[in-house]
Amino acid sequence: MTDSLPDTTFRSPQDLLGAVPYLLGYHPNDEIVAVYLGADQRILTVAAEPLRFSAETLSERLMLRAPAKPCAQVALIGYGPPAMRPTLTTMGRIIDLFLPLHTLLWVTGSRCVCLLDGCSCEASRGVDIDPVTSPVAAQLTVDGIVALPSRQALNTLVAPDLVSQAETEAALTALAPDVTVTGLLDDVLATAKKAQRLNPGQVAPLALALTHRDALETACGVVCACMWQRDLWLDVTRRVPDRYVAGPATLAAWCAWRRGEHALATVACKRAIHQGPGDRLTRLVTSVVRTHVPAHRLRRPARTDSCCRPGR
Structure with a gap:
């Protein structure tokens, strides 16, 4: 900070x-x-x-x-x-x-x-x-x-959940070849905002969608500082197979940074880039987090909901 x-x-x-x-x-x-x-x-x-x-x-x-x-x-x-x-x-x-x-x-x-x-x-x-x-x-x-x-407790927030990863992997295998992600993000956000955990059938197409730059940038644009979004992106980060982790971990880092949780943002970035250099957005978020620029310096804040207050 x-x-x-x-x-x-x-x-x-x-x-x-x-x-x-x-x-x-x-x-x-x-x-x-x-x-x-x-x-x-x-x-x-x-x-x-x-x-x-x-x-x-x-x-x-x-x-x-x-x-x-x-x-x-x-x-x-x-x-x-x-x-x-x-x-x-x-x-x-x-x-x-x-x-x-x-x-x-x-x-x-x-x-x-x-x-x-x-x-x-x-x-x-x-x-x-x-x-x-x-x-x-x-x-x-x-x-x-x-x-x-402890520091370990912090790292655990983004550590892979092996059982949930296997469930997501099975759901990915069962996806139809022509699966559509139209409206997927809105559905995911609506579910999470009601404090409902995503099921594997929702996590799988989301994981796939976030490998595409346009989808990741769209999701990043609606990330806010709400506690329910923090919970959502950390949960998805833990549940997706490692090859899909860059997207949700980037969103988890962005949300944590917007909340002022710089230590959490840092460990989420490390998880995002662990599999390789990642998307340019992942690299950008990592750069912002590493410089400890505070969230209020964001010139054009992302869309926020009325529930975006500290601790929500």
Whole structure:
């Protein structure tokens, strides 16, 4: 997210730690998180990297992900066991050479310790934390921003459902050679809007239709930020055979991006391009998601329904 987010100015480590899971989209564990701050202490964006890399590599990756918008400082947070502490300390020294280090926190379990040299904040002596009870976390929840339990839980939202894939494959085999997709999208959207799950007989022709550029572009044009559309495109992404996944995963990514769920949009894009370079629309959506352009910057918004409000 490159724009400052409302009510994400942090005044304490508790505020910062409360915001991070909601801005990432999940609760981090065994990861290093960089929180990029504007001059007014507002959070511009966040980025996370797993601990499997060296301090030098992690520092490079996180500096490359700093937002284009003027970034005044960075807060660095390590989530993990005591063994990670030296890596976090080294990263703090490296990153501070390029961007002023505002905060250097180490979180293990429910305990937070500030590792910033010379800092006299409350966390320098270690404090117990409960990010869920933070006022910042509460506000972001009200704003409709979701924090899943883990990165794995996020990936599961777009992971293939093998049983459903087999059902869709059987339905594809049974399709008539002259199957028509006229009116298919309207029927699918009408079904999903009534909170009804598509049956395999609906998923199969939809999967086939979305392999065609015109159909995919038409579908993309009617994607909105409604929760029912989020559920629809994630469900179809999980249920179609892998060779058909690029289309629905692109729509799932586009919907997530429009909702401000950038982490979900990112994993959906990865699923969309996993089978190959994909359609030009898939590549375009992936580029938009990777640049973290916020949805309100869209010059000509896609058609929205009256139910398009956060959390719907």
